[in-house]
Amino acid sequence: METEIKSHYNYDEVIIWLEKKGVELYGNHFKILESDYPIIYKLIAYFLKDEAACFQYNINLNKGIMLSGPVGCGKTSLLNLMKYLTPTEHKFFVKPCRDISFEFIQDGYEIIHKYSKGKLYQSEPKTICFDDLGTENNLKYFGNECNVMAEILLSRYDIFTTRKVQTHITTNLSASEIENVYGNRVRSRLREMINLIAFDKEFEDKRV
Template sequence: MQTEIKTHYNYSEVIVWLEKKGVELYGDHFKILETDYPIIYKLIAYFLKDEQTCFQYGINLKKGILLSGPVGCGKTSLMTIMKHLTKTEHKFSVKPCRDISFEFIQDGYEVIHKYSEDLRLKGGQPAALKYCFDDLGVEQNLKYFGNECNVMAEILLSRYDIFTTKKIQTHITTNLSASEIETHYGNRVRSRLRELCNLIAYDRHATDKRK
């Protein structure tokens, strides 16, 4: 386990702050385990935009984060907490993919537009919204007026276009492996994700913290 990081940030203090924020959000049972530190350090480095440490880890600050790991290892809670660590201009909304699939049933193809092209005014200029799509893979292909659509595949392809043209980042959490992502969404999406996100992965035997 790597514990020594050459940086001007005090990562131990940041972890204490993150744990306090986790208790505030999720209750007294929340705890950051030392076994998770290698993952936590990478996320801290990224969201603090610690260039020196990100270079050591091979993390590209221009890309988003794809946080992969087994069920219950803490991906969603970590990304939610990191949202409070990052600077205002890098804030993002955590959106469950399952909720997006339900929105598609109700609103149809406008949902794809909503998450891939949605704009808001910022300083008088339109700015694409930043998202963390949570639990990629739990949603299913859905039909809208008889037409089947892989909603998240379409959204991710569009988010890639936004990334290449406007440098807007996308974050993702998933239980899927790279090969499972290809099976669910196709080789094109898997290829785009390599360019869109830094992969940070838990060991597949990581503890289920919900038990």
């Protein structure tokens, strides 16, 4: 079934190209395993905006992507590779959540604005992939504790509904863990904003 994708793209050729690009970016040890193909087919369908394949996979092209899975399954590398497949108007950049939390310590609440509505004087909010959601901590700025990513995601929901700007996420948290860390409002809005693509929980760490 997985190789029977109704599409005008040759997905196996795309995977060969992605693997070469991965070797270029990450070194000769980079490999795309056949066991990953079901996940990668979905990512390719989404980022190439292949409507027929996305319909088969029940992926909504208006929403963003959340790629979830255990530590070491290659989520960040895959999303970085997908940047090279994405049409110009859907380009995105990858931003580690931990880096955002450190920026918040330094610059405070303007960081929430920066990653939601965009910098001041910037006309359009950007599509962003928030990498490793859940690795940042609640932080204090002048004594006020703030769940920085929860605030950013709530703001991203607003620009998704009003301006159709997408948000992508990688995380090793489950849906219930997301609710515990960020609250029910964030979990509920994420359902509207994103397609979930998930690695098996039993996946072995590729970094070993």
